[in-house]
Amino acid sequence: MTLNPRNLVLFGGMALLLVLEGAVTKNAIFSGSWDFSLRILNMGLISAVLALGVNMQWGYAGLFNSGVVGFVAIGGLAPVLVAMPPNPGAFTAGGTGLILAFAMAAATVWAAIAVNRRARLQVRVIAIPLILIGGFFLYRAIFDPASVAIEAVNPSGAGNLGGLGLPIVLAWPLGAVFAAGAAWVVGKTALGLRSDYLAIATLGIGEIIVSVLRNEDWLARGVKNINGLPRPWPVPREIELQTSASFVERAAALGLDPVTASTLTVKLLYSGLFLIVLLLLIWLTQMALTSPWGRMMRAIRDNETAAAAMGKNVTRRHLQIFVLGSAVCGLAGAMMITLDGQMTPGSYNPLRYTFLIWVMVIVGGSGNNWGSVLGGMLIYFLWIKAETWGLELMRFVTSGLADGSGLKVHLLASAEQMRLLTMGLILLLVLRFSPRGLIPEK
Amino acid sequence: MDFLNAIVAMLNFVIIPASAYGAQLALGALGVTLIYGILRFSNFAHGDTMAFGTAMTILGTWGLQSLGVSISPLPTALLALPFGIAATAALVLGTDRAVYRFYRKKKSDPIILVMASVGVMFIMNGVTRFVIGVGEIQFDDGVRFVINAREFRAATGLAEGLALRSTQVITLVTAVLVVWALFWFLGRTRTGKSMRAFSDNEDLALLSGINPERVVAVTWILAAALATIAGTLFGLDKSFKAFNYFQLLLPIFAAAIVGGLGNPLGAIAGGFVIAFSEVAVTYDFRKVLGYLIPGDWTPSGPIQLLSTEYKFAVSFAILIIVLLFRPTGIFKGKSV
Known part of the structure; x- marks a missing residue:
């Protein structure tokens, strides 16, 4: 991004919206609550990270990923596995069984791939289904008792594998690794085919990851949810602040009551953490985009045939950027679960976590990292505010109608x-009248 | 060994439900495939077009019910279908005029059209929820069963009951009629032939004087009609809930791709392939096996490949297998 007046005005305007949300007295447009404003800022920062990930796929490479929700969800699994206290006895009950079962599944897939590469056609047609079906039943025979055994350990409190009890910040890169792994599997199969096949295949993987999280109770308790995730290092719990005498004193000096002061402090600390991650990512992505690698990606996006003729392996590069972009989405998913302090698989809705992110990228300006950041913050702000504004608008429109009328x-x-x-x-207006977005690529 | 009971159980729990579901998917996939064949993009808004059409049909049904109109034993919704189709056709023609036509004239990449269809999806989703709400709606007011499980047991003396719901019969009959009408239209009428010509070779079709805007308009009307009928049948058979229709998008796309995108015959085959695999993989076969093998061999746990929550995984797996081994589908579809 060049520091031209236009971009400064756009980012300044975004900041002004957040300040107004916090500073004005409550009216129909702004809530006038700093707490609410900071909540929007925090989720806005996470949305910006997500939008950066989707922008890598769409903006740099023109890949349509409609399964963002799945990568966000699988990233959210990492904090649970890393930071929750272990569930004593769960691993001895079924841990070896699970590992054996997954090894079995991996061996089956590997055997099928090996047969597919080596054997003659007649052998393949019979052998591959046999290997897959036999492997599946063996896998289930090992897996089912193991998962039942795990779910029986302390079912009311945990009933899952539990975590490692490590600091939750470690889960952020791990979330990225999880999402990258899932993306590699999808990309390996669906990339290199027609562009909208990838869109449909990712739509599927998104649904599947979310339904795995909902149903596999041994993993993250499914729809029974996980609450009370620990906070990352510098962020204390509100109650700790409220009981600390020095904090109450400082709050009083600023003229704030301890409860408000503690919630604001916690949110500001989160904002600081997320801001560090976001700035680091922007620095990395800007470096990547202006490097020869970034030039190559854009060349592939703009003309695949020409890039292939210059000796670039288009499918490999697509796989690479798809995995990287999904990893960023997974990172955002892990950050989000850390902020919420709970994992609720029922809340992963594709409209909210896939297609809304798309709106952010398109509105911000596809191909431009700063555009994605602005789009992420702005669209999240509008998404939250549209609910109250819609209600206010309806109140105004229906003010002429009699109270209690059905309409x-x-x-x-x-x-x-x-x-x-x-x-x-x-989305439609931007796509039509300003397809390059608020901050265009060039 | 009790083959008769086993067959009845199979019919009752697998074959009949899967046939009805397959017919609903096939009608949905036909709409997707038509749009793909003529307009050359994957319409992500199709699930929500189905939801909108069904919502309009439900409104029509409520209107007719309040007027006291009824075609019992058939559900009133069938009478309200033309209204639902007309409203949906008006909406999709409106979106074509306001959204898609611009990109068509500009000859944008298909992926831009897909993106625009995501915007349309949001709007249709919002409109549907705004008009009819997010809750679950039952609007089947016809007779519930053609064959009742209890009466079947009494009449045949079998241990296993066979239930045939009237909505399942209506689904299959309507689907056959609609498919017959569609193929007659595509094969015999001048407009249908011009549509196929346009789908096969756009430039040649334009040269021979076919009016592209007319072809596109007819395609949208057909897609709206198919989506409304598919959605209404699905809603009669199960229930109406806006979000469930959005989730139908994956099996419908899978059906269209498995059959070969742009190929109507393939869409029908694909619909049934997906539906039968989905039901067969998620059905617990313990009961059927119980009739076939001696009593003490009967397994104690469920004999089910995957739990019902993973039905999306089935569409996805079939989709991936087809994409890997036959990217143009079972019947040869087009690839852009």
Whole structure:
């Protein structure tokens, strides 16, 4: 990004929106709560990281990933596995069984691939289904008792493998690794085919990852949810601050009551952590984009045939950027679970975590990292505010109707659906009238 | 050994439900494949077009019910279908005019059209939820069963009951009629032939004087009709919930790709392939096996390949297998 007046105004405007949200007295447009404003800022920062990941795939390489929700979800698994206290006895109950089962599954897939490479066609047609089906039953025979045994250990409190009890920040890179692994499997099969096949295949993998998290109770308790994840290093719990005498004193000096001061402090510390990650990522992605590698990626995006003729391995490069972009999405997923302090697999909705991220990238300016950051912050702000604004608008529109009339009740109750409509409209308008977005690539 | 009971159990739990579901998927996939053949992009808004069409049909049904109109024993929704189709056709023609036409004229990349269809998806999703809400709606007011499990048991003396719901019969009959009408239209009428010509070779079709805007408009109307019918049948058979229709997108795309994108016959075959595999893989075969093997050999746990929550994994797995080994589908589809 060049530091031209236009971009300064755009980022300044975004900051002004957040300040207004916190500083003004409560009215129809702004809530006037610093707590709410900081909450939007924190999720906005995470959205910016997510948008950076999707921008790597779409903006640098033109790959359409419609399974972002899955990569966010699998990234969110990492904090649970890293930071939760271990569930004593769970690993001895079924851990070896699980490892054996997964080894069995890997061996089956490897055998099928090996047969597919080496054997003659007639052998392949019979052998591959046999290997896959036999392997699947063996896997289930080992896996089922192991998962049942794990789920029986302390079922009301945990009933899952539990975590390692390590600092939660370690989970962030691990979340990225998880997502990268899933992306490698999808990319290996669906890349190199037609462009919209990737879109449909990723739509599938997104659904599958989310349903695995919902149903595999031994892993992360499924829909029973996981609560009370530990906080990352510098962030204390609110209650610790409120009971610390020195903190209460300092808050009083600023004219704040201890409860408000503690929530604000915690949120600000989170913002600081996320900001560090975001700045690091922007630095890395900017370096990558301006390097020869970035030039090659853009060349491939703009003309695959020409790039292939210059000796670039298009499919390999696509796989590489797909894995990297998904890893960033996984990182964002892990950060989000850390911020929430809980893992609720039921909340992973593709509209919110796939297609809304798309709106962020397109509105911000595809191919431009700073654009993605701005788009992520701005669209998240609008997404949250559209709910209240929609309600206010409906109140205004229906103010002429009699209280208790069926139409008025229906309109007011449906007002929250306005946000979907608004997002669709924003996407279509930007795509049509300003397809290069708020901060264009060049 | 009790073959009769085993066959009845198979019919009851696998074959009949899978046939009805397959017919619904096939109708949905036909819409996707038509749009792909003529407009050359994967329409991500198709699931929500189905939801919108069904919502409109439900509104029509409620209107008819309040007027006291009924075609019992058939569900009133069938009478409201033309209204639902008309409303959906108007909406998709409107979106084509407002959104897609611009990119078509500019000859944008297919992926840009896919992106635009995501925007349309958001809007349709919002409109549907705004109009009818997010809750689950039952709107089947017809007779529930053609064959009742209890009466079947009494009449045949078998231990296993066979239930045939009227919505399943309606689904299959309607699907056959619709498919017949569609193929007649594509094969015999002038407009249908011009559509196929346009799908096969756009430039040649334009040279021979085919009006592209007309072909596109007819395609959208057909897709709207197919989506509304598929959505209404699905809603009658199960229930209406906006989010479930969005989730149908994956099996429908899988069906269209398995059959070969752009190939109507393939879409039908694909729909049934996906539906039968989904039901067969997630069905617990313990009961059927119990009739076939001696009592003390019957396994104690469920004989189910995957739990029902993983039905998406089945569509996905079939999709991946087809993409790997036959990227243009079982019947040869097109690839851009």
